[in-house]
Amino acid sequence: MAGFVLRRLGGMLGTALCLTFLVFWLTNLQPNLEKLAKSQGSARMSDAEVASWLDRNGYDRPLALRYGEWLGVLPGKSGFSGVIQGDWGRSSVFHLPVGTVLARSLTATGWLMFWVLLVMVPTALALGVLAGMREGSRTDRVLSAAAITTTATPEYVSGVVLVAVFASATAGISPLLSDLGLIEGRTLLQATASTAMDEITFRNFALPVATIALYGAGYIARMTRAAMVEVMAQPYIRTARLKGVSPFRIVWRHALRNALIAPFTVILLQVPWLLNGVVIVETLFAYKGFGWTLVQAAGNNDMNLLLGCSVVAVLVVLTTQIVSDLGHVALNPRLRGA
Amino acid sequence: MTDPVLDIRDLGVAFTTRSRTVAALRDLSCRIGPAEVLGLVGESGSGKSTVALAIMGALGPGGRVTAGSIRFQGREILGLPERALRSIRGRGIAMVGQEPMSALNPTMRIGAQLAEVPMLHGAPRAQALALARQALAEVDLPDPDRMLASWPHQLSGGQLQRIAIAMALLARPALLILDEPTTALDVTVEAGIVDLLKRLGRRHGMAALFISHNLGLVAGICDRLSVLYAGEVVESGPVAAMFHRPRHPYTNALLRALPRLDGPPRQPPEPLPGSQPLADDRPAGCSFAPRCAHARPGLCDHQPVPLTVTGDSALRCLRPLDRADTPAPTAPRPPPAPGRVVLRVEDLVKHHGGMANPAVAGVSFDARAGETLAIVGESGCGKSTLARMVMGLDGATGGRILLDGQDIQHLPVERRPAAAISALQMVFQNPSDTLNPARTVGAQVMRAVELFHPPQGRAERLASLFEQVRLSPALARRKPAQLSGGQRQRIGIARALAAEPRILVADEPVSALDTGVQAAVVALLLDLQRQRGATLIFISHDLALVRHLADRVMVMYRGLVMEIGPTEAVLAPPFHPYTQALLAAVPVPDPTVPRPRVPAAFGPEIPGGCPFQAGCPMREGRCASLPPLVTVAPGHLIRCHRTPGGG
Incomplete structure (x- = not known):
């Protein structure tokens, strides 16, 4: 029975990783990032300004790298701080x-x-x-x-x-x-x-x-x-x-x-x-x-x-x-x- | 005469379906005295189970008693309110049904289910459990504490049926109804249960109604017998008279259709032509007249035949049989000349994943052209797995299958050459499960014809196949559900024959059929085999049947061949102890023949050594090692340390 639960937990962890990566990838598609830049910066930003905004905020680095930082298995700007460490980021809508x-x-x-x-x-x-x-x-x-x-x-x-x-x-x-x-x-x-x-x-x-x-x-x-x-x-x-x-x-x-x-x-x-x-x-x-x-x-x-x-x-x-x-x-x- | 425990008079039962009302029983009368066992026999559809359900007041939503009375201990029980009936059920009348596997609640422990009975009658829990323990000991189940704590799925069919009997006996009923209590069980297990029921009957002096399609069983256990045909009693009387001097042609035909271990060998049972009329489709006169060789036109087909009662016998026939009327036995079937070896199986092994013991543990045999080889054994012996591997439906773990010298073991059926597929065909056990319910049977046989034959002449081929299996071509347009069991099995045979096989593997082809139909299907298989010179591999659990049709017999137990040889040699000493146990378990349709006590094969499984040692009455020290197959006579091999020349 214990083996059964452990196997299921392992499977659960794998599934969770796959699914979160999928969501991460979808929300980080280029058009969505441009939309993000314009909503965070200004709606009338030029393409060059969008690119530099994304560059400044680290969005142009490889997806896997950023996913690893978000997860907390790769060091980010302030060391390891991601979902695993309990740091889920800040909500831009609620400012919390x-x-x-x-x-x-x-x-x-x-x-x-x-x-x-x-x-x-x-x-x-x-x-x-x-x-x-x-x-x-x-x-x-x-x-x-x-x-x-x-x-x-x-x-x-x-x-x-x-x-x-x-x-x-x-x-x-x-x-x-x-x-x-x-x-x-x-x-x-x-x-x-x-x-x-x-x-x-x-x-x-x-x-x-x-x-x-x-x-x-x-x-x-x-x-x-x-x-x-x-x-x-x-x-x-x-x-x-x-x-x-x-x-x-x-x-x-x-x-x-x-x-x-x-x-x-x-x-x-x-x-x-x-x-x-x-x-x-x-x-x-x-x-x-x-x-x-x-x-x-x-x-x-x-x-x-x-x-x-x-x-x-x-x-x-x-x-x-x-x-x-x-x-x-x-x-x-x-x-x-x- | 003492008051009967149960007295049924002129009972009529009808079932209402969506479109119409069908009479299932017609003026049925019978009585059971104290400590008397009445046997109720008939083919499926004769209404015998309906009698049991009518007595228990459990006919279901569509069923209704239309006439007559049922008196239990002098009290009319028809029309009693549910509450009053509930007090009779269990305490007064108890019933054991035919499906032990599903008759017990899968989510309640055995102990809780048994103890429920005394608790219903007011016993406190501890006392109820003690009574349950006692009841288990009474039905010869070892280790009662382990049994009480078990779930139903952990036990075998034979153990579950013993528990069902213990449950029925717990309330000390005045009448026990047994509805085909052993039909779903293996022969040796069946023999053990019948033996138990006889001893219990003697000990408790309980009256019983024993419902069965098996005349052989009934002969050993009943005092009196009623034969049911199309919802009517056609003959009843003391069991000895019924067996030795049947007066109704139907009783006689049933007895003659029964394969027997006594009497001359190689006489296939005599088929009963036609089939029982449906309840709402009875002929005008005697219901049996259309199938009766003894009927006289103008007399028997004229008006309903009344039941004539003389002394303690009753008969519903206008032209009863005298002794002289019994036709002489037919000439025995001659054995075929041995042909060349067409199929050779060498050391075939099958391991199922996750199972400790192999399903088939190294089986070797030859099958020759024109011969009938019977493979005999009980459930779990590997005989069906063996057949499936030969057919290519299952892959083997090891060994060889040589068809005309070519190894086809590694080829699943879909990769076998067309010639190999058409040479090897199979008839399955349950025709209703192997036919597509949504298509006409003609189309299904035609599909097989299309696979093996060129377009021209297919229709003629189909017609000829129907003729060969003796079915009217008009039936080709029907769906499987519109055919009787025997007709469906003939379709299964026609489908196999479409490929013109040289080897026909029949896996328990008649075990789901009634005795009379079984005899007819066996006769058909043997005729076809003779005409075509084909090889028949006949898989069965019934040694009495095998005795009459097989040229050679192979006895299997737990994946191993225990004995193989010519039929006469296998069924005569020297025996393998397992063959002997199988023979002793075959019910003898003669109430005067003393029955041997069958050893209960219940001991815990012993790993290693002879697989039969746990159930073997002759077990000794050397059985801890696996005995080899030893030749005792040319072509006759036995796997036992006690065999002369063995060990």
Whole structure:
């Protein structure tokens, strides 16, 4: 097992190196560097001025050399100082060290993901199991239709619809509730989550969480249902039934663990998806998390911040992969000690 | 007469599919007395498993009881609510199914699954585990503590089936239903399980319903027998009478289609023509009449035949057989004149990556023109790997395969010359898995014709192939799913024959088929072989069948040849102990013949030396070294230290 983890960690490190080099190369393509020079210097610089600016700032040296400096394996102007040493450079948009910006935005997105997972996973698993217990039953058809609908609705649609229904002073249920005196403010929920940066409340956080959870839950529920249907048709479920085991115990003790093996991988794959998929929701609800930061970095050609974001994304993807593999082994005894 | 444990009267069961309702069982009656074992036999599709599911109230969403009653210990159980049924299941009636590998939960330890039964009936956990331990000892499983802590995937099929039986017995049921409990197992393992069931039955005095397609097994374990055909009981009675004096032509035909170890050799089992009608496609009169040589037109095909009950027997036939009606046995098949060697395998070895023991550990044999060579062994003995290497589907690790003196071992099938490919063709075990479900069977055979023959005359060739395997050319337009198992295997044979092979390798070609169909496919293979003078390499686990069709037999165990020689010599002393174990495991379809106690081959594997030593009743010190293959008579070799001249 230890060997397995070590091998995976090694592979992860290699992948991270390749991917960051790819991003480094792409952001350091000549046209992008010219754009950088013009945005840092002046928009009306001549070609010669651009060249001398790039020369002055060290951008004309070989790519591999600069990548090595950025990584911290080659000495730069002030000795070894790169990603490995914890020096991720300065963000040109926020005028702060990249590490500080990333820490702030990752904390914000972390809270969002935490609440999304907390709401989405149990709901999706429960609905999937419920639907898959008896294939073709009315419960199954209703739940399946609902799951397909939420998954087929993009977040920018469901987000807007949710805002209109719950957080508009003129439409949806808020005017009604306000007239009846059931709510204090003008809207039931808040359409922006910017205050959640300081303090998370149900009012400012419910809509972004619901928008993401709706989309992901449908998908996980479909996967769980398919796994459950397959498991319920297995001979060992019939064995349990014929032993006289109660229906509840059949689902809880015999079917559930077998049915969770497939969705488990899917759930963990949702984590990196969440990290990058929050772009739309964070922008929609003005929440300054990782997605919002990524958009700012890309939009303003903030190379150090973009590279930092890609390092974080790669690490999160690879970590969830390892956790997914380990969890898979824990759930499925057939994979152990082979 | 004492009250029966189970009393089924006039039971009718129908299955509703999307388009229609199909009657699966029709006025079925049977009763099982205390401590009595009733055998229920029939071909696949006869409705025998439906009986078990109807009793357990587990027919599934499409199934429905349409008529009749099922009384368990005097109480009607049809229509009972689920909660009441649950209390009967387990404690009253327990069931053991046919797939031991999938009948246990793969994510629960054996101990937890066994202990669940007493815990359901109120026992505390510690006591339940103690009972589970005891139950494992009762089914002769060694090392119960290790078993209890095991996961199902760590155990063999035979061990799992013993655990399934232990689980059924834990609740001390009044009735045990066994639905083909040994069909998925190897012959020696099967014999061990049957032996166990007999002893358990005697010890607990439990009533049982034993469902099987194998008349030989039923003969050894049952007190009474009911024969099912197309959802109806056609004959029932005490087991001795049924075997010695079958009255229904179908019972008789089933018995005659069974390959036997007793009686004259070289008599291939007698095929049963045609196939069982589908449940919704029964003929107007007797369901069996269209296949019955004894039927009289105008009488048997007229109206449904009622079940006549006399004493403890019942019969559904208007023209029952008398003793005199039984036709005389056919003349034995003459052995062929030995031809030249067409295929020679020399010291063939196959190592699978990651496995400690080679799958095939140095096998050598010759196959001559016109002869039938049987390769016999149980799962894992390497017989299928051997066939795949000969065919070029698997690469060998070492050794030579000589086709007409040319070494083709290093050539995978796609790089072999066309002549070598057409000379060597294979018939696979499971026809449903080897035919493309999306294309018509005619097109699939045609594909093989196209590969080996010029464009002109292909259609005639296809028609002639269908004729050779005795299929109506009209079937060519069907998809595999629209054919019966026997028909599909004939398509598999036609496809192999399209290349006009000189050597036909058949890997368990009939083990997935019903007895009657099996006999017909075997007869077809032998006829084709005789007509073409081809070599047949027949891979099988069934020594009784091999006895009637093979000229020579090669017995394999764990990748090694244990014995090879002419069929009569291999099946007569001096034996290799493994050959003897295989012979003892073949069920004898005669209830009066005493059965030998089969040694359970369960000992832990012993590395090195004779591979069979762990299961060998005659093991001694020198078995720690691998014995050589020793010639005991011309062409007859045995790998055992006890062989005269060996060691």
